[in-house]
Amino acid sequence: MQIDCYDFDKTIYDGDSSIDFYIFCLKRNIKVIGVIPKLMLFYFLYFIHIVDKTKVKECFFSFLKKCDDIQILVEEFWKINGKKIKKFYCDKRDHSNDIIISASPEFLLCPLCNEFNVKDLIASVVDRKSGHFLSANCKGQEKVNRLIKKYKNVKIKNFYTDSYSDKPLMDLSLNTYLIKKNKITKIK
Secondary structure, eight states, rough: OEEEEEEBBTTOOOOSSHHHHHHHHHHGGGGGHHHHHHHHHHHOOOOOOOOSSHHHHHHHHGGGGGGHHHHHHHHHHHHOOOGGBOHHHOOOOOOTTTTEEEEEHHHHHHHHHHHTTEEEEEEOOTTTTTTSSSSSSOTHHHHHHHHHHHHHTTTEEEEEEEEGGGGOOOOHHHEEEEEEEEEEOOOO
Protein backbone atom coordinates (compact mmCIF):
# COMPACT_ATOMS: atom_id res chain seq x y z
CA MET A 1 0.00 0.00 0.00
CA GLN A 2 1.35 3.41 -1.00
CA ILE A 3 0.23 6.54 0.86
CA ASP A 4 0.81 10.25 1.28
CA CYS A 5 1.67 11.11 4.86
CA TYR A 6 1.34 14.46 6.64
CA ASP A 7 2.35 15.92 9.95
CA PHE A 8 -0.42 18.24 11.15
CA ASP A 9 0.62 21.26 13.23
CA LYS A 10 2.52 23.89 11.23
CA THR A 11 2.40 21.55 8.25
CA ILE A 12 -1.21 21.53 7.06
CA TYR A 13 -2.51 23.60 9.98
CA ASP A 14 -1.12 27.12 10.32
CA GLY A 15 -0.10 27.02 13.98
CA ASP A 16 -0.35 24.62 16.88
CA SER A 17 -3.88 23.25 17.16
CA SER A 18 -3.48 22.26 20.83
CA ILE A 19 -2.45 25.76 21.89
CA ASP A 20 -5.17 27.30 19.73
CA PHE A 21 -7.73 24.96 21.31
CA TYR A 22 -6.54 25.95 24.78
CA ILE A 23 -6.95 29.66 23.94
CA PHE A 24 -10.38 28.91 22.44
CA CYS A 25 -11.42 27.16 25.68
CA LEU A 26 -9.92 29.91 27.84
CA LYS A 27 -12.10 32.50 26.09
CA ARG A 28 -15.15 30.45 27.08
CA ASN A 29 -14.05 29.48 30.60
CA ILE A 30 -11.51 31.55 32.53
CA LYS A 31 -10.98 28.64 34.95
CA VAL A 32 -8.72 26.87 32.42
CA ILE A 33 -6.06 29.50 33.15
CA GLY A 34 -5.38 27.60 36.38
CA VAL A 35 -3.14 25.17 34.49
CA ILE A 36 -0.49 27.85 33.81
CA PRO A 37 1.40 27.88 37.18
CA LYS A 38 1.63 24.09 37.28
CA LEU A 39 2.63 24.00 33.61
CA MET A 40 5.50 26.44 34.29
CA LEU A 41 6.75 24.10 37.02
CA PHE A 42 6.50 21.09 34.70
CA TYR A 43 8.40 22.92 31.94
CA PHE A 44 11.17 23.65 34.46
CA LEU A 45 11.21 19.98 35.54
CA TYR A 46 11.36 18.97 31.86
CA PHE A 47 14.23 21.38 31.26
CA ILE A 48 16.27 19.81 34.07
CA HIS A 49 15.33 16.29 32.87
CA ILE A 50 13.13 15.24 35.80
CA VAL A 51 9.94 14.72 33.78
CA ASP A 52 9.46 13.78 30.14
CA LYS A 53 7.55 15.61 27.40
CA THR A 54 4.48 13.41 27.86
CA LYS A 55 4.16 14.51 31.51
CA VAL A 56 4.40 18.15 30.45
CA LYS A 57 1.70 17.61 27.86
CA GLU A 58 -0.51 15.79 30.38
CA CYS A 59 -0.13 18.77 32.70
CA PHE A 60 -1.10 21.09 29.84
CA PHE A 61 -4.13 19.03 28.83
CA SER A 62 -5.33 18.87 32.44
CA PHE A 63 -7.22 22.07 31.55
CA LEU A 64 -9.80 19.71 29.98
CA LYS A 65 -11.03 18.90 33.52
CA LYS A 66 -12.47 22.42 33.64
CA CYS A 67 -14.37 22.10 30.35
CA ASP A 68 -17.87 20.79 29.79
CA ASP A 69 -18.79 18.81 26.68
CA ILE A 70 -15.47 18.67 24.90
CA GLN A 71 -17.03 17.31 21.72
CA ILE A 72 -19.16 20.44 21.28
CA LEU A 73 -16.12 22.64 22.01
CA VAL A 74 -14.07 20.76 19.40
CA GLU A 75 -16.80 21.19 16.78
CA GLU A 76 -17.10 24.92 17.55
CA PHE A 77 -13.30 25.22 17.46
CA TRP A 78 -13.11 23.80 13.93
CA LYS A 79 -15.93 26.04 12.69
CA ILE A 80 -13.69 28.98 13.60
CA ASN A 81 -10.22 27.52 13.03
CA GLY A 82 -10.89 25.40 9.95
CA LYS A 83 -9.75 28.41 7.95
CA LYS A 84 -6.23 27.80 9.27
CA ILE A 85 -5.85 24.69 7.10
CA LYS A 86 -3.24 25.67 4.55
CA LYS A 87 -4.22 26.30 0.95
CA PHE A 88 -2.03 23.55 -0.51
CA TYR A 89 -3.95 20.96 1.51
CA CYS A 90 -7.39 22.46 0.89
CA ASP A 91 -6.68 22.60 -2.85
CA LYS A 92 -5.87 18.89 -2.97
CA ARG A 93 -9.17 17.31 -3.98
CA ASP A 94 -8.68 13.69 -2.93
CA HIS A 95 -7.51 12.90 0.62
CA SER A 96 -8.60 9.26 0.59
CA ASN A 97 -4.97 8.09 0.44
CA ASP A 98 -3.70 10.50 3.13
CA ILE A 99 -2.58 9.50 6.59
CA ILE A 100 -2.13 12.30 9.09
CA ILE A 101 0.30 11.49 11.90
CA SER A 102 0.44 13.96 14.75
CA ALA A 103 1.44 14.42 18.37
CA SER A 104 -1.77 16.42 18.85
CA PRO A 105 -4.72 14.67 20.49
CA GLU A 106 -6.77 12.34 18.36
CA PHE A 107 -10.06 13.72 19.74
CA LEU A 108 -9.09 17.21 18.53
CA LEU A 109 -8.07 16.27 14.99
CA CYS A 110 -10.61 13.55 14.26
CA PRO A 111 -13.54 15.82 13.21
CA LEU A 112 -11.36 17.71 10.74
CA CYS A 113 -9.94 14.48 9.28
CA ASN A 114 -13.49 13.21 8.85
CA GLU A 115 -14.47 16.42 7.08
CA PHE A 116 -11.60 16.01 4.61
CA ASN A 117 -12.27 12.26 4.19
CA VAL A 118 -8.71 11.45 5.22
CA LYS A 119 -7.86 7.74 5.00
CA ASP A 120 -6.57 7.60 8.58
CA LEU A 121 -5.43 9.61 11.56
CA ILE A 122 -2.67 8.40 13.85
CA ALA A 123 -2.33 10.74 16.83
CA SER A 124 -1.77 10.86 20.56
CA VAL A 125 -4.66 9.25 22.41
CA VAL A 126 -5.60 11.66 25.20
CA ASP A 127 -8.50 11.28 27.62
CA ARG A 128 -10.75 14.21 26.81
CA LYS A 129 -11.95 14.51 30.41
CA SER A 130 -8.66 14.31 32.33
CA GLY A 131 -5.93 15.15 29.82
CA HIS A 132 -4.10 11.89 30.61
CA PHE A 133 -2.29 10.21 27.75
CA LEU A 134 -3.68 6.77 26.96
CA SER A 135 -0.93 6.11 24.42
CA ALA A 136 2.66 7.20 23.94
CA ASN A 137 3.09 10.76 22.70
CA CYS A 138 2.94 10.32 18.92
CA LYS A 139 6.20 12.11 18.07
CA GLY A 140 9.49 11.18 16.37
CA GLN A 141 10.11 7.42 16.25
CA GLU A 142 6.71 6.76 17.85
CA LYS A 143 5.07 8.00 14.63
CA VAL A 144 6.90 5.28 12.69
CA ASN A 145 6.13 2.63 15.30
CA ARG A 146 2.40 3.40 15.21
CA LEU A 147 2.27 3.57 11.40
CA ILE A 148 4.06 0.23 10.92
CA LYS A 149 2.00 -1.45 13.63
CA LYS A 150 -1.22 -0.41 11.87
CA TYR A 151 -0.04 -0.82 8.26
CA LYS A 152 2.53 -3.60 7.98
CA ASN A 153 3.49 -3.11 4.31
CA VAL A 154 3.05 0.63 3.97
CA LYS A 155 5.11 2.68 1.53
CA ILE A 156 5.18 6.45 1.98
CA LYS A 157 5.22 8.07 -1.44
CA ASN A 158 5.14 11.69 -0.20
CA PHE A 159 5.72 12.95 3.32
CA TYR A 160 5.03 16.54 4.37
CA THR A 161 6.37 18.04 7.61
CA ASP A 162 7.52 21.29 9.15
CA SER A 163 10.23 19.76 11.33
CA TYR A 164 13.32 17.59 11.23
CA SER A 165 12.01 15.94 14.42
CA ASP A 166 10.10 13.82 11.89
CA LYS A 167 13.35 12.39 10.51
CA PRO A 168 12.25 8.80 11.23
CA LEU A 169 9.31 9.25 8.84
CA MET A 170 11.46 11.19 6.38
CA ASP A 171 13.79 8.19 6.20
CA LEU A 172 10.88 5.92 5.21
CA SER A 173 9.47 8.18 2.51
CA LEU A 174 10.27 8.21 -1.17
CA ASN A 175 9.78 12.00 -1.31
CA THR A 176 9.93 14.44 1.60
CA TYR A 177 8.65 18.01 1.58
CA LEU A 178 9.48 20.60 4.21
CA ILE A 179 6.73 23.14 4.88
CA LYS A 180 7.62 26.58 6.24
CA LYS A 181 4.57 28.85 6.37
CA ASN A 182 3.24 28.51 2.79
CA LYS A 183 6.52 27.51 1.16
CA ILE A 184 6.96 23.85 0.20
CA THR A 185 10.52 22.66 -0.42
CA LYS A 186 11.37 19.17 -1.62
CA ILE A 187 14.27 17.92 0.51
CA LYS A 188 14.34 14.30 -0.62
